[in-house]
Amino acid sequence: MSGIDVVKPATVARVRQAIAELGYVPNSSARTLSMGRSRLFGVIISDITNPFFPELIHTFNELAVQHHYRAVFANTNYDPARMEASIQGLLEQHVEGIAVMTSEMGPHLIRMVADRGIPLIFLDQPISQKNLSHIVVDYKAGMKQAIDHITSLGHKRIAFIGGPQNLRSAVWRQSFFMQALKEKGIRMDKDCVATGNHRVDGGYAAMQQLLQRKPAFTAVLTSNDLTAIGAISAIYEAGLQVPRDISVVGFDDIEISGSFNPPLTTVRLSRAEIATRAFFALYASATQTLAPRVEHRIPTSLIIRKSTAPPQGKAGA
Numbered sequence: 001m002s003g004i005d006v007v008k009p010a011t012v013a014r015v016r017q018a019i020a021e022l023g024y025v026p027n028s029s030a031r032t033l034s035m036g037r038s039r040l041f042g043v044i045i046s047d048i049t050n051p052f053f054p055e056l057i058h059t060f061n062e063l064a065v066q067h068h069y070r071a072v073f074a075n076t077n078y079d080p081a082r083m084e085a086s087i088q089g090l091l092e093q094h095v096e097g098i099a100v101m102t103s104e105m106g107p108h109l110i111r112m113v114a115d116r117g118i119p120l121i122f123l124d125q126p127i128s129q130k131n132l133s134h135i136v137v138d139y140k141a142g143m144k145q146a147i148d149h150i151t152s153l154g155h156k157r158i159a160f161i162g163g164p165q166n167l168r169s170a171v172w173r174q175s176f177f178m179q180a181l182k183e184k185g186i187r188m189d190k191d192c193v194a195t196g197n198h199r200v201d202g203g204y205a206a207m208q209q210l211l212q213r214k215p216a217f218t219a220v221l222t223s224n225d226l227t228a229i230g231a232i233s234a235i236y237e238a239g240l241q242v243p244r245d246i247s248v249v250g251f252d253d254i255e256i257s258g259s260f261n262p263p264l265t266t267v268r269l270s271r272a273e274i275a276t277r278a279f280f281a282l283y284a285s286a287t288q289t290l291a292p293r294v295e296h297r298i299p300t301s302l303i304i305r306k307s308t309a310p311p312q313g314k315a316g317a
Contacts, residue, residue, distance in 0.1 A: 039069050041282050042090035044083065046102035046167070048075045050198065050226060051254040052271060056101060059275035067283060069096075076102060078164060078197075084109060091116070097282030100125065101274070102167070119285035121278050121296075124169040133281045135274055135296045139169070142267035142300030143176040144183075146221055146249045149265070149302055151184055153310045155219040155247060159192035161206040161231060163223035170198065173223045173251060191215045196227045203230025211238050218246060218311035225250035225257045225266055232260070232307070243309035253303055263305035273298055 043060055045053045057073060064071040072093060074086035083102075087109050090098055097119040105125065113120055114132060121133040150158060160177050163170030174193075181188055191213045196202030203222060210220070211234065222228040228250030232242050242248050242262055250257060250266035257264040277296040 038094040038096055040072055040093055040095045041069055041279070041286075042072050042074065042086075042093070042095040042098040043278075044074045044076060044086050044090075044098065044100050044102060044105075046076050046078050047198070050224075051256060052224070052252050053101070055255070056271040056275045059272045060099065060279050063276065063279040063283075067279075069283070078102075078166070080106065087113060091118075096286040097121070099123075099278040099282060101278070119282055121281040123274060123278070124167075124172070133285075133294050133296065135277055135298060137169070137269060137274075137298045138300050139172045140176045140179070142251065142269070142302070143173065143221075144180045145300065145302040146251075146267055147177070147180040147184060149304060150219045150221070150247065150249060150308065151186070153219075153247065153308060155311055156186055157189075157192070157215075157217040157219070158186065159194075159210055159215065159217040159220040161203060161210070161220060161222045161227050162193065162195045163198040163202075163227065165195065167198070170223050177221055189215055189217075192217050196223065196230070198224050198226060200226050200230040200233070203227035204234045205230075207231035207234035208238075211235075211240075219249070219308070220246060221249045221251075223251060225252045225254045225264060228264055228266070228307075229256070229260060232262075232264075243307050244312060247308040247311070249308060257303075258305065262307045265305045265308040266303055268301045268303050270298065 041064060043057065045057070047053065061071045072090060072095060074089065076082045076086060083105055091113070095118065098113060099121050101123045110120070121135065123135045124137065125134055158181065160174065162174040165171060178188060192210065192215045194206035194209045196206040203226060206227070207230065220231060222231060228248050232248055235242055235246050240246055248264065250264045251269070253266045253268035257266050281296065
C-alpha cells in the first residue's frame with residue numbers, strides 16, 4: 001500500500017485482514033487513470049465470425065501486451081447503431097487511441113472522438129485531419145492481379161459477387177474489378193454481378209442468383225474468401241465443378257482458404273501487417289516516442305491454388 005510506512009502497525013494489520021476477507025483486487029485502471037493514463041487502446045471490428053479478424057485481433061493484442069498496454073475490442077456486426085455504442089463505451093473507458101478496422105463510422109462519431117483529442121486510425125477510410133491516420137489497402141493492384149490471372153487462363157466471361165454496399169472496402173473492390181475488366185477490353189454483363197454479405201450464406205445465395213439467371217460465365221471473382229466459399233458450395237449443389245466448369249477467386253486469404261476443397265485461389269491481404277500498422281500508429285500518438293505517419297499502405301499479392309483453371313466445362317457452353 002502506498003504510504004504504508006506512516007501508518008500504525010495495528011491499522012495495517014486490520015486493513016490487510018479486511019483485504020483478505022473481501023478478496024479485494026487492486027484496480028489497475030483506476031490507478032492509471034489517477035495518473036492521467038489508462039494504457040488502453042480500443043479496436044473496433046465489423047464481424048468477429050469472419051476469420052479475417054481473429055488474426056488481426058491476435059497480433060494487435062500481442063503488441064499491446066509487449067508494450068504494457070491493454071486492448072479493448074468491440075464488434076459492430078455491420079450495424080451503425082452498434083458502432084455508436086462501441087465508440088461511447090470506449091470513450092467511457094478513457095482509451096488513449098482507437099483503431100477502427102471497419103468502415104461504417106459516420107462523420108459525427110469521428111468528430112466526437114477527434115474533438116476529445118483521442119488518436120484514431122482507420123482501415124479503408126482516408127481522412128485528412130489532426131490526430132487521424134488511415135491504412136490504405138492496395139485493392140486496385142489486388143483486383144488487377146486476379147483479372148490478369150483469370151484472363152491469362154483464357155476466361156473472357158467473368159462474373160463478380162460483391163459485398164455490403166455500405167462498406168467502403170466492398171465498394172472499392174467492386175469498382176476496381178470493373179476497372180480491371182475494362183482495361184482488358186472485356187464487357188461487363190450486369191447479369192453477371194450479384195451482391196453478398198461477406199459471409200458464407202451470402203456468397204451461396206448470390207451464386208444461386210447468378211446461376212438462375214443463366215449468364216454464360218466461366219469464372220467468378222468475389223469480394224472476400226467467405227463469399228467465395230459460399231459460392232463454391234452453390235456451384236457444387238447445381239451439379240457443376242470447380243474449377244472444371246467455373247473458376248473461383250477470393251480476396252483476403254483467410255487461413256481456411258488453403259485447406260478448402262479445392263484450395264482457393266485468392267488475393268492475399270496481411271491482417272498481421274494491418275494490426276501492426278494500426279498499433280504503432282496509436283502508440284506513436286499516445287507516447288510521442290515514434291514519429292506518427294498519416295498514411296499506411298498495405299500491399300496485396302495473388303495466391304494461385306486449385307480453384308482456377310482454363311475454361312472447359314459446361315457452364316460456359
